Amino acid sequence: MMLEKEYRILVVDDAKDTQMLLEFDLSAAGYQVTCCDCGEDALESMETQEVDLILLDMYMPGLSGLETLARIKAQAISAEIPVIMLSASTDEDEVVAALELGAGDYVAKPYVAKVLLARMRTAIRLKEKTAQLEYLAKTDFLTGINNRGSFFELSNNAISLAKRAGQSLVVAMFDIDFFKQVNDNYGHDAGDQVLLAFSQGMIEVFRGYDIIGRVGGEEFAVCLPNTSRENANLACERFRNFIEQLSVRIISDNNVETEIHITVSIGLVLAQNDSLTIDELLKLADSALYYAKEHGRNQVVDAIILATTDESDNIVVSLMNTDEIDNNNLLQDSVIMTNFDGIDFDVGVSNVLGDEDLFKEILVMFYQDHHLDGDKLQSAIQEQDIDSVKHIAHTLKGVACSVGAMDLFEVTKALDIAVNDDKQEDFTRLFSQLSPEINRVMQGIKLQLDVS
Ligand SMILES: [Mg+2]
Secondary structure (H helix, E strand, O other): OOOOOOOEEEEEOOOHHHHHHHHHHHHHOOOEEEEEOOHHHHHHHHHHOOOOEEEEEOOOOOOOHHHHHHHHHHOOOOOOOOEEEEEOOOOHHHHHHHHHOOOOEEEEOOOOHHHHHHHHHHHHHHHHHHHHHHHHHHEOOOOOOEOHHHHHHHHHHHHHHHHHHOOOOEEEEEEEOOHHHHHHHHOHHHHHHHHHHHHHHHHHHOOOOOEEEEOOOOEEEEEEOOOOHHHHHHHHHHHHHHHHHOOEEEEOOOOOEEEEOOOEEEEEEEOOOOOOOHHHHHHHHHHHHHHHHHOOOOOEEEOHHHHHHHHHOOOOHHHHOHHHOOHHHHHOOOOOOOOOOOOOHHHHHHHOOOOHHHHHHHHHHHHHHHOOHHHHHHHHHHOOOHHHHHHHHHHHHHHHHHOOOHHHHHHHHHHHHHHHOOOHHHHHHHHHHHHHHHHHHHHHHHHHOOOO
16 A cells, blocks of 8 residues: 655664564555664654654663653654554553553554554554644635634734733734625625635735634734734735735636626724733724725724724824825835924824824824914803813814824813813813913924924
8 A cells, every 4th residue: 555655653662673673664665764772862853853653662771661652742842743652561551551641552562564554554644634624623614724713813822922022913804895796796606716816815915924814704814923003004005905906817607707806995903902812903903994994995994093083083084094105105214303392203103104204294284273272272261162162172182192292182181071071160270281282382393394
């Protein structure tokens, strides 16, 4: 019987004559054989070479067969390798002990070659079957990438690792736009071909150590370990573009070959809170994805905008749509540092994915729209026009946060809360804190940028 591949067998036996016999019989059957005289050597040799099966003598000087077996099963590198024990003794207690320690089988010496070879084949086949079953249990049957369960397991491991190493990690969710139409117009086989092409694209665009998975029908996800928010946005934008350019050749139900084009909506989130699990991160990414779907599809949305839109309705939303951002700018590291009084430039720039020029344009707009807010607030407070106070404070709070004016954000937030709690007695005091802060920020912008 021919072997499907050249399996490597490690023979561990202190008796030279047994080694020679085994080497002869096994080689004749098509195996590659390596021999070791003792358990210590065997353990060492497994660190450097791959082994498909181990034949292990029960009685050896130094480490006994059982001790060697225990060590083989204790180390990850060799734990899965099938072991067949060889012994002249037929002590049943020993056989039981060996099987309990994880030996796959037991063959008496002197061995009958035909019997030993049959048992070796069975042990190897069993090992391969188990590996195959494990693979199937973790793999999406259609695309061959991680299924939902495996994606969750691997991602949670990656999250724990990232926590320990203090590295940032990003999770993104993908949904193929109008996928139902593909199924409706061309049939489910065509739909499957699209899913397959899509997953191939993920394998191509993302890195080898990124964890990709199919988490629902036309929903996919990726977990990006050791990745900054900026780079994750870049990678997702690159993938969005890749899918947009892709033409998928499908055979429709009536046997006509057609090329179709698809787009993808993407939501992503940076894991910031230490206690977040993959379920929670996917929910946040999914909210961003939902936002992308609601705002025209075929785009990447960072969950950070959801936090800022809550504060100020729709004010900063358009800033985060990566469609509007020139990718070339994103690739340049921000070399020039600019100082704006009262503004955390890094925060502001990172809110627009690292595009400094875009951020400066936004600062100009911010100045134009809000440099009179201090005066407006003052008169609204004097006239007890609570609606206006509320509107200005609420809007300014959201915008201040998105441009990185964090001190201004804090004092405006306090006023916003006072308005909501109807604490009018606090308005004047809070305004006296807000007023110099807004002047500081506006003067800072005016000094650096052309705001006329
Ligand atoms: Mg011996």
